[in-house]
Amino acid sequence: MRASLIQIAVNPDESVDARRRRAAALVRDESASDLVVLPELWPVGAFAYEAFATDAEPLRGPTYEAMAAAAADAGVWLHAGSFVERDGEALYNTSLVFSPGGELVCSYRKIHRFGFDQGEAVLMSAGSELVVAPHPELPFGLATCYDLRFPELFRGLVDAGAAAFVIPAGWPERRREHWSLLARARAVENQAYVLACGTAGAHAGVEQAGHSVVVDPWGEVLAEAGRTEEVLTVTLDPERVPETRASFPALKDRVLGPRAPH
Numbered sequence: 001m002r003a004s005l006i007q008i009a010v011n012p013d014e015s016v017d018a019r020r021r022r023a024a025a026l027v028r029d030e031s032a033s034d035l036v037v038l039p040e041l042w043p044v045g046a047f048a049y050e051a052f053a054t055d056a057e058p059l060r061g062p063t064y065e066a067m068a069a070a071a072a073d074a075g076v077w078l079h080a081g082s083f084v085e086r087d088g089e090a091l092y093n094t095s096l097v098f099s100p101g102g103e104l105v106c107s108y109r110k111i112h113r114f115g116f117d118q119g120e121a122v123l124m125s126a127g128s129e130l131v132v133a134p135h136p137e138l139p140f141g142l143a144t145c146y147d148l149r150f151p152e153l154f155r156g157l158v159d160a161g162a163a164a165f166v167i168p169a170g171w172p173e174r175r176r177e178h179w180s181l182l183a184r185a186r187a188v189e190n191q192a193y194v195l196a197c198g199t200a201g202a203h204a205g206v207e208q209a210g211h212s213v214v215v216d217p218w219g220e221v222l223a224e225a226g227r228t229e230e231v232l233t234v235t236l237d238p239e240r241v242p243e244t245r246a247s248f249p250a251l252k253d254r255v256l257g258p259r260a261p262h
């Protein structure tokens with residue numbers, strides 16, 4: 001199974017419309033892949049707080065339309081990263097997953113909002129539902145950026161059937177070591193693939209870390225990007241998940257919480 005992570009640059013000199021068109025073209029270029037992934041809030045920028053309200057869209061807005069068409073044209077499963085969703089008065093950091101036919105398979109509203117008492121944490125509402133995308137070869141759990149710091153979310157996704165985690169992010173360069181370390185930790189402790197897709201560039205004065213990474217269920221880094229825009233392509237073997245869980249059955253030794261049926 002081939003996966004492509006599109007580490008798109010988010011810079012203020014490109015309009016949201018232009019970046020949306022460019023992202024769609026980049027997805028279409030990946031028609032040889034089975035799964036294509038975009039990062040967090042790539043239309044507007046994860047730290048461009050002042051633009052959240054003005055650039056917010058309904059669930060089935062322009063980003064949805066562009067990504068549904070790109071998934072169908074490329075014939076790929078598409079995790080289209082996240083965008084600012086407006087639902088009534090509330091804003092959410094919402095991810096979309098499309099089938100190769102361009103149908104919406106599932107969406108996920110980020111549960112842990114970043115910023116403590118400012119930014120996303122005060123501007124956005126929190127999601128509350130764990131979501132696992134039913135990919136036929138590799139069911140993957142959805143998490144977004146800051147969620148990476150909360151291991152109980154990932155254990156919940158394993159209990160819901162996840163064999164992999166897809167994590168779009170807009171992670172800053174300043175905390176890049178945390179990003180790389182936590183991506184590996186989530187893979188090792190859950191014996192699952194981690195596909196973590198960040199952004200390149202700089203917006204709202206925040207340099208992005210890039211360094212999108214794919215980690216296998218044993219914790220080995222299969223591929224890692226640099227800091228600039230690039231597409232990271234890897235081959236995944238879904239059988240590695242049950243094999244790893246059977247040969248080193250640590251998940252069966254859980255004492256607290258439900259025991260994983262793997």
Ligand SMILES: NC(=O)CCC(=O)C(=O)O
Nearest residue numbers: 046114145146170172175
């Ligand atoms: N957009 C985010 O969630 C940023 C998270 C972050 O910077 C951190 O966890 O550190």
